[in-house]
Amino acid sequence: MRERPSSPSSTARQTTLSVDIVVLTPRAKRLAVLVAKAPDTHSRERWILPWDAPRGEESLADAAARVARAALGTAPAALEQIAAFGDNRRHPGDAELSVGFFALMPNGDYLPSGSESTWFDAEELPAVFPRQRAIIDAAFDAVRARLDQSPLAFRLLPPTFTLSELQAVYEILLGRRLHKASFRRALQAAYLVEPTDEWRSEGRGRPAQLFRYAPRKRRDRRRGVRFDLVSG
Amino acid sequence: MRERPSSPSSTARQTTLSVDIVVLTPRAKRLAVLVAKAPDTHSRERWILPWDAPRGEESLADAAARVARAALGTAPAALEQIAAFGDNRRHPGDAELSVGFFALMPNGDYLPSGSESTWFDAEELPAVFPRQRAIIDAAFDAVRARLDQSPLAFRLLPPTFTLSELQAVYEILLGRRLHKASFRRALQAAYLVEPTDEWRSEGRGRPAQLFRYAPRKRRDRRRGVRFDLVSG
C-alpha cells in the first residue's frame, strides 16, 4: 500500500448512513415540525423525525425526497441539505452518520391520513433522539441563513399572493416581526415580485393586490435582500 | 417489520464514506488550495484533495482533523464542515458519500516536507475528480458565507496584527477589495479588535499600530459585521 500524506488509506470505509428530514410548516403564526411517535422499544416516550437509509444507487437528494414524500403523502415545496451529523449522539436507527435536510410544506393544517405523525410547535418540541435534536436546531439556522439568498418563502405561497401574506411567511420563517413599509421597499428594490391586476378581499379591510414571484435581472445582489425589523 | 411512513426501514444501510478536506491559504494576494498528485492508475493526470475514511469510533470532525494534520504536518488554524456530497460524481476512493470540510492555514509558503502536495491558485486549479471539484466550489461559498459571522479571518493572523493585514486577509478570503475607511469603521462598531501600544514599521511609510482580537459583548449582531466594497 502506498504512503501518501494526503490520502493515508486508499479505500473508503463502510458506515451506516441515514437521511433525516426536518419538515417545517407555518402553523398558527409559528413554525411547526413534523414528528412521529417512536415505536415503544424503550421505556420512555420518544418522538422521531422522518428518516431512512438511501437505497441502491439513490443520491442523497433523491433519498431525502423519497423520505419526505413518504412522511407527507406529497412532495414538499422545498428540500435542501443542512449538513452531515457524525458525532456519537444517539440516532433512532443507530446510524453512525446522518445527513440532515429541511423540507418546507405550505399548509400545516394538512396531515397525511392514517399516519402517526403530528405537527409540533417549534418552541414546544417533545423529546427526540439527541442526534435528531441537533439536526432540528441546525434546520432553523439553515432556513434563516438561506432565506434572503434563496426564494424559499415563495415556495410556501400559491402562484399569486398578497404582500401581507408574503410578509407573514417571512416573519414565521425568521421567527420575528418585520417592518411593513421597509419590507415593501426592500421587495421593490430587489425586483422580486410584480403586481397582477387582481385584488382579493378577505373579511374586513381594504382588498389587497395580488402579486406573483417574478425575479428580474439578478441585480447587483451585493448583500442579498435584507428586510428590516419592526420597532417593537 | 413495522410500517411507519416516517421511517420505512428500521436499519441504516452500509455505505462507503470519505472525509475530504479543502485546505485554503492566502498566497500572493490570492487563495490557494492544497492538492496532491494522484497515483497514476488512470491515463490522464489527476490531482486529489486530502481525504480518508473515518476510523473506528472517530467522529467526522476528528477524522477531518486527522486528515488535515496528515496533509499539512501540523494542525490547521480553522476546520469546519461544508456539507455532505452524495451524488454519483466520481471520487478518488470511489466513496459513495463524501463529507467536505474546509481548513485554513496561515502561511501558504509553508509546505510539508517530503510531500507531493502543492498549493494551486484558486483560479487555476488542475483537474480533480468531479466530486472533489464540487467540494472545492462549496468550500469557497462556505468560507465567504461564514466570514462575517465567525472570526475565521483572525485565525489566519498572529495574536497581534495591523489593520491593513487584517483587511488583506478579508480581501483574500472574500475575493474582492474592501473600502479602507469603512472597513475600520465596521471593525470599531463591532468591537472585534482592541489596539495594543505597539507599532510596527515595515519598509517605507508610517508605522502601523498593532491590534489584537478582542471581541467584547456580543452586541446586537442583527446583521453581523458587514464590510463595504471599494469603489473600483
Added chain:
DNA sequence: TCAATAGTGTCTGTTAGACATTATGGA
C-alpha cells in the same frame, strides 16, 4: 358610522462609500 386592513408619503438618524487631509516613517 366604525373597525380593520392595504398601501403610501414623509421625516430623521445612521451609515456606506468617496474624497481629502494629516501623520510618520524610509529612501
Added chain:
DNA sequence: TCCATAATGTCTAACAGACACTATTGA
C-alpha cells in the same frame, strides 16, 4: 526632499425605521 503607507475627518447619497396619513372594504 520625496514617496509610501497609516490613520482620520468630512461630505453626500442612500437607506433603515418610525410615524402618520389616505384608501377601501365589511360589519
